[in-house]
Every structure is written in C-alpha cells, then in structure tokens.
Amino acid sequence: xxxxxxxxxxxxxxxxxxxxxxxxxxxxxxxxxxxxxxxxxxxxxxxxxxxxxxxxxxxxxxxxxxxxxxxxxxxxxxxxxxxxxxxxxxxxxxxxxx
Amino acid sequence: xxxxxxxxxxxxxxxxxxxxxxxxxxxxxxxxxxxxxxxxxxxxxxxxxxxxxxxxxxxxxxxxxxxxxxxxxxxxxxxxxxxxxxxxxxxxxxxxxxxxxxxxxxxxxxxxxxxxxxxxxxxxxxxxxxxxxxxxxxxxxxxxxxxxxxxxxxxxxxxxxxxxxxxxxxxxxxxxxxxxxxxxxxxxxxxxxxxxxxxxxxxxxxxxxxxxxxxxxxxxxxxxxxxxxxxxxxxxxxxxxxxxxxxxxxxxxxxxxxxxxxx
Numbered sequence: 546x547x548x549x550x551x552x553x554x555x556x557x558x559x560x561x562x563x564x565x566x567x568x569x570x571x572x573x574x575x576x577x578x579x580x581x582x583x584x585x586x587x588x589x590x591x592x593x594x595x596x597x598x599x600x601x602x603x604x605x606x607x608x609x610x611x612x613x614x615x616x617x618x619x620x621x622x623x624x625x626x627x628x629x630x631x632x633x634x635x636x637x638x639x640x641x642x643x
Numbered sequence: 644x645x646x647x648x649x650x651x652x653x654x655x656x657x658x659x660x661x662x663x664x665x666x667x668x669x670x671x672x673x674x675x676x677x678x679x680x681x682x683x684x685x686x687x688x689x690x691x692x693x694x695x696x697x698x699x700x701x702x703x704x705x706x707x708x709x710x711x712x713x714x715x716x717x718x719x720x721x722x723x724x725x726x727x728x729x730x731x732x733x734x735x736x737x738x739x740x741x742x743x744x745x746x747x748x749x750x751x752x753x754x755x756x757x758x759x760x761x762x763x764x765x766x767x768x769x770x771x772x773x774x775x776x777x778x779x780x781x782x783x784x785x786x787x788x789x790x791x792x793x794x795x796x797x798x799x800x801x802x803x804x805x806x807x808x809x810x811x812x813x814x815x816x817x818x819x820x821x822x823x824x825x826x827x828x829x830x831x832x833x834x835x836x837x838x839x840x841x842x843x844x845x846x847x848x849x850x851x852x853x854x855x856x857x858x859x860x861x862x863x864x865x866x867x868x869x870x871x872x873x874x875x876x877x878x879x880x881x882x883x884x885x886x887x888x889x890x891x892x893x894x895x896x897x898x899x900x901x902x903x904x905x906x
Contacts, residue, residue, distance in 0.1 A: 553725045560722075564715045571707045571900070575700060578905035579800065590901040597897045605718050606890045612657040615666050622670035626677035633681045637688060 556604075563604045570597050650876050665884045669891050676895050679845050683902060686837050694838050695906070696798035697772075699753060702807060703904040706749050707896065713742030714893045717860075717886045724879040729871055736864045736882075739889070743857045750850055757831040757839070761790060763820060764827045772797075776817045779830075788820045788828060842903050849899060852892045859885045 574593045578586060603609045608619065647653075648660045656663055687693055720735035763771045775782055776789035796802050833840040863882055870878040 550726050553722050557719070557722060560715055560718050564711065567711045567714075568708060571704065571711065574901055574905060575704055575800070578696070578700070578901070587901075587906040590906045591898075594898050594901050598894050601714060601890055601894050601897065605714055606887055614656045614658055614663065618663075618666045618670055622673040625670075626673055629674070629677050629681050630684075633685055637685065 559604055563600050566600055567597055650874065650880060659880055661880060661884045662887075665887050669887065672891060675848075679848065680898070680902070683841050683845065686841060690837055694836075696803075696904075697838075698842070698904045699756070699803045699807065700800055700904055701804040702749060702753055703900055706746050707900050709742050709746050709749070710893045710896050713739045713746070714890050716742065717889045721879065721882050721886050724871075724875065724882055727875060729868075729875075732871075732882075733864065733868070736860060740857060740860055740864060743853055743860070747850060747853055747857075750846065754843075760831040762829060762831065762835055763788060763790060763825055765820070766824055766826050768826075771818065771820070773818075786822050788822060788825065790818050790820065791816065792818055845899055845903065849892065849895055852895070856885070856889050856892055860889065 570593050574590055577589050577593065580586065582589065602619075608615065646660075650659060652658050653660065653663075716735045716738040720732050720739060723729075723731035723735055759774060761773060761775055765771070771790060771792055773790045773792040776791050777785065782788055794802070829835050831839055833843045863878070863885060867881070868878065870881070
C-alpha cells in the first residue's frame with residue numbers, strides 16, 4: 546500500500562502537466578479554426594483533439610499503467626468504431642444504383 | 644453474502660470487478676457516441692451548406708476549460724483518497740461538482756440564446772439571421788416581421804466575446820419584411836436546419852451524461868463518503884470508477900467542441 550501511495554504522489558505532477566497541455570491545445574484549436582486552411586482546418590482540429598484525447602486517456606484515465614485486460618477492452622471498442630466509420634465511408638462512396 | 648473482488652483484484656483479470664464493469668460500459672458508450680459522430684459526418688458530407696462559427700466560440704471555450712479543470716480535480720479527489728487525505732478528497736470532489744454545475748449552467752444560457760435567435764428564408768432563397776425586434780407573439784400574428792439582422796462580423800471571436808457581456812453592436816438596424824416575401828422562418832431550434840438538429844442532439848445527450856455523473860459524484864461527496872470510516876479502499880475504488888466515467892464525458896466534449904463550434 547505504501548508503495549502505491551508513493552507512486553500516486555509522483556503522478557500528481559504529471560496530472561497538472563497534462564492539465565497545462567490540455568488548456569494550451571484547446572487554445573491552439575480555437576486559433577486554428579480562424580486560419581484559412583481550407584479542408585485542412587477540420588483535419589488539424591481533429592488531430593489536436595486526438596492528442597488531447599490521448600493525454601486524457603493515457604494519464605488521467607491511467608491507461609498507460611493499466612492491465613492488459615483494459616487495453617484489450619479499449620482496443621475492441623476502437624476496432625468497432627473504426628468498423629462503423631468504414632461502413633459509413635463505404636456507403637457514402639457506394640456507386641451501385643447511381 | 645459479501646460481493647467478491649470489490650477491493651482486491653481478481654486473480655485472472657488482475658483488476659477489481661467494478662473496474663472491468665465500468666470499462667465494458669465505457670466501450671458501449673464509445674459505440675453510442677461513435678454512432679452519433681458517424682451520423683454527423685454523414686449529414687455534413689451530404690449538406691450543401693454547413694454553418695461556421697454560428698455558436699458562441701468564447702462560451703464553448705470557457706466550458707471546455709471548465710470540463711478540463713473538472714477532470715483534473717476529479718483525479719485529485721481520487722488521488723487524495725488513495726493517500727488517505729479525506730478533507731482534501733471532499734475539497735477536490737466539491738470543486739468537480741461545482742465545475743459540472745457551472746458547465747450545465749453555461750450550456751443552458753447557450754441554449755436559451757439559440758431559442759431567441761431567428762432565421763428567415765426569403766422566397767428568393769436568401770437567409771437573414773438575427774434577433775426579433777418584436778415579441779414572438781406579435782411576430783406570429785403580424786403580417787410583417789421586424790428583425791435586427793446579425794452583423795457581418797457575427798462569427799468573430801471578439802464580437803462573440805463582447806456579446807456575452809453586453810448588447811451586440813450593429814444590431815440597431817431593423818428590417819421590416821412582409822410575410823408574403825418569406826418562405827419560412829423559425830428560431831434556432833432543431834427543426835431550423837440539420838446543423839442545429841445535430842448540435843442539440845449531441846450536446847443534449849452529452850449534458851445528460853454530465854447530469855448523471857453529477858448525481859453519482861454528489862452521492863460520493865455526501866452520504867456515500869461514509870464508507871471511508873469502514874473501508875477507505877473500497878470508497879477509493881468506487882470513486883475511481885465514477886471518475887473514469889467523468890473523464891470519458893470530458894473526452895467526448897474534447898471532440899464535440901471542435902466539430903460543432905470551431906469547424
């Protein structure tokens with residue numbers, strides 16, 4: 546237990562570093578939305594949001610230190626969402642009947 | 644009968660049961676919001692016109708900061724419990740609850756603002772947006788609609804920021820449009836266009852998640868905290884599970900903010 550407490554004490558600093566990054570990235574995302582980059586605007590916005598999500602998942606939700614069972618569960622969820630998006634893209638570009 | 648593995652880890656998974664349970668639940672939530680986001684992409688790809696910066700970006704940014712802060716205070720509440728600092732736990736969780744209530748309050752102000760914002764589609768197809776210069780009751784019964792149109796720079800960050808604290812400038816001119824020249828008019832509610840329907844659906848479901856999270860966290864701040872006296876590690880595990888849900892709700896907002904407010 547005391548080892549667990551020591552580990553937690555060390556992690557507190559990383560929580561606040563992540564907080565700083567999340568705030569900065571949110572501001573960057575807003576700034577990017579006012580630039581005229583054409584179709585790249587939304588791509589840049591989603592990449593920035595993706596980095597924010599990774600930081601929140603990895604550090605705040607402890608994914609980087611979690612057991613394999615959790616990694617497998619998350620992997621499965623991401624796989625299903627990707628399959629959902631793939632179906633969407635496939636249906637959008639489907640030319641049958643056009 | 645005592646429920647097993649609420650504090651200690653199961654030998655096969657290496658985790659206590661509630662943690663596996665919450666991650667299974669979050670996996671199903673990923674599919675729920677994944678479905679909503681795929682609907683958003685589909686509708687956006689098929690739309691001839693998609694509004695840009697019509698929502699108040701400074702307000703959305705403020706709410707983003709509030710949720711990010713609440714995620715940090717949430718993890719600090721759990722961390723305090725792990726270190727057996729009960730008063731700190733109550734303090735951090737209290738701030739988390741405050742942030743959640745603040746988020747919902749700002750959201751309700753945003754919704755109210757949209758309900759008082761109007762759009763008019765003329766017979767020519769031209770769209771005029773702005774605020775009514777008459778009551779809604781008068782607008783329904785009158786043959787003429789009086790509207791203060793939005794200025795050209797209504798999407799600018801500074802203009803939107805000023806409009807939060809004072810009456811927007813440039814809204815003094817009043818247009819009087821005979822109803823025979825109007826094809827359709829409405830306030831900014833889901834029926835107005837696909838964008839607003841998507842906005843209200845996604846942010847509404849997200850707000851319901853915030854509300855659910857607040858109820859659970861409120862319980863752990865109040866009556867549920869009594870468990871600390873008998874089994875602090877069990878309480879720490881319960882708070883960790885509730886915290887994982889809270890972080891997930893924050894994570895969803897991280898994607899909602901750019902897709903609906905910014906791009």
